[in-house]
Amino acid sequence: MINYHRRRTALRKILQRSGTSMKTADIHTALCKWFDDFSLHGKTTLRDLEALTETELVAVGEKGPDKKAKYWKSGRESFDLTLSPTEAMTLAAIFEHAQRFGFNAHTEQLGELREYAASEMTKHSARPLAWSQRITSGTRFTLLQPGKHDPAHLATIQAAILEDVSLEVTYLPRDAGGVECRYLLKPLALSYQDSNVYLSAYVEQEHWPAGYVPADQRGKYSSNGPRTLCALMLHRMLAVKTSWLDVPGPPHYDVNSLDAQKHLMTIHGEAPVPLKLRLSANLHNRLSENPLTDDQVIVPQGDQHWDLSCSLYDTQGLRLFLLSNAADIEVLAPATLRSHVHQTLLRAVTLYASNETAPKDTP
Template sequence: MPIISPMPTTLRHLAMLRRIPRAPAFITTPDLRSALESLDYTVDIRTVQRDLEALSSVFPLYCDTSSKPFRWQWLAGGEVFDIPGIDAHSALVFKLAGMFLEPLLPVSAMETLMPYFRCADRVLGESGARCGSWSDKVRVLPRGQRLLMPDVSRTVLDGIHQGLFFGRMVKILYKSRGKQDFKEYLINPLGLVLRNGLIYLVCTFSGYEDIRQLLLHRMRQAEVVNEPCAVPDGFDLDGYIQDQEFDLARGRPDIPLRFRFRAVPASALYETPLSADQVITPLADRQWVEVSATVADTDQLRWWLLGFGNQVEVLEPVALREEFCAIAQDMGRLYAASDSV
């Protein structure tokens, strides 16, 4: 009788374990079978069930049998399962990543990553003081004014993640800015974007083709439905972002920007230029420089320039200069009025 190699079964089991989410998220047995089929593991539903039952005797897996189909998850607080285990240098990267992400992500998002950070702490501790001390010698400081991030419901985060992962529509309860009540929507999730600590869902509403941006912290519910996600023809998340959609674009084409800038803050532009065609020309008094660059015409550009106050004078384009003149006059009137209070 020929000997059958156990290797295909072992690889299938590893693939299954990697696709079972950590609590409180679940994956159903049919969804797990579909995920395996996408990896060219052709098995019937009964085989998947037997595999899960066997694996649960070894690994901290939990099966929710309260409804059908049954749902599976890794128990919360369990060790991170990965092969091969991370080495000390990889653990250090995880440690620094945690320090960087902590001020940027809502608590619920950080909680999903905590098992990996705890694993990194354990590896660094086992590696001795020399390697572990690196984490005491590096700090990550946020740029700009630090704001307290709004939290995102863990169930919302899990629902959106599952919708994106399985390519399915999601039913959400969403409250728009300035509104008092939540409204129910059926959406096609297309991608997630983290910007300034806020998590945006790029999506379309069912029956519509215009692309929207929804903030996850304004959602109260996100439930995956058994309908495939409808992706607009030619949609690409990178292309969408490159079109300045997250910079609140004012129009096209890009504008030739020219402005006077005090020399001291302008020094940063030598290392981090505004564009590939940027030119900085020192002026006669040496206190100022003139900067020219071709940039996107966005609200983000305006916020950046306004952040330097009286250290910047916009010269061109004329329309932008007039816009800044109006802002300066409004601010002058505002502060003049406050002096009389």
């Protein structure tokens, strides 16, 4: 016979995983499936739920479509874990970092867990502290505001990934003149980068408006055509719904693979490149403490310069790093990357050398 401790633990987990109010009958059915025992009595489940409400582990839920039924939801103290004060501080830092980099809606979903971490720090602190003033997260780069997306779209995508189902997505591709396209796709993975959310997906079908012919080169963050991988911006999705059609998707998919990553971020070439940089004292200090790669080697060249060698992919991120530190880094190899930095800097100098648009100095 299943003792009441196991039953009540299962009831709490059922409500936690549901995330919404459930009526007694549905909870009882889920409990029977949990233990694969349909001899459990519904009145026992009701008594267990009522007992759990007394300890605030379960709460009375919002009314649903069945007006005669009682509804229940997970309580405020329903975390099956215990955090030490230092673990709570680490978790608080993770929440702060996530919220700063575009995870506002996600941290709100886990508000109770965040409050629990804050309460553990407060209880064990030697003096009262406002933890929002004691833990922070940041970057030296300017953060852009995240693109606005519909939270319901993200929830639908997350559920589809968990349930291994296909989606129909109405999308506004870049560089398509405002034309909408409808995709039948398999959602594969979510990527959170640059304050935005991206969906890595396998497109089975795409439907454009009559008479519209997409360009051969689609550009980044749109479909690359039927039966291909792509990356789609969540804030460009106009509608998302599940589809009864089955899209198998690519076998052995891995979001960290080169095939998937080259759609999520710009990668030039199919393999890592041998990178060689000449550093000033400023960047020598920085890259000695925060290496570009685990295998980098730095060799002194005179009193004020150092040569750095390593191997890594030529990505958009690498190019932005080199350009943002162009006064302290000279790219020695590969030649293609050196040429890119050189040409980009020439265009920048041309812009700033023009006297036609430069503001006049005020005496």
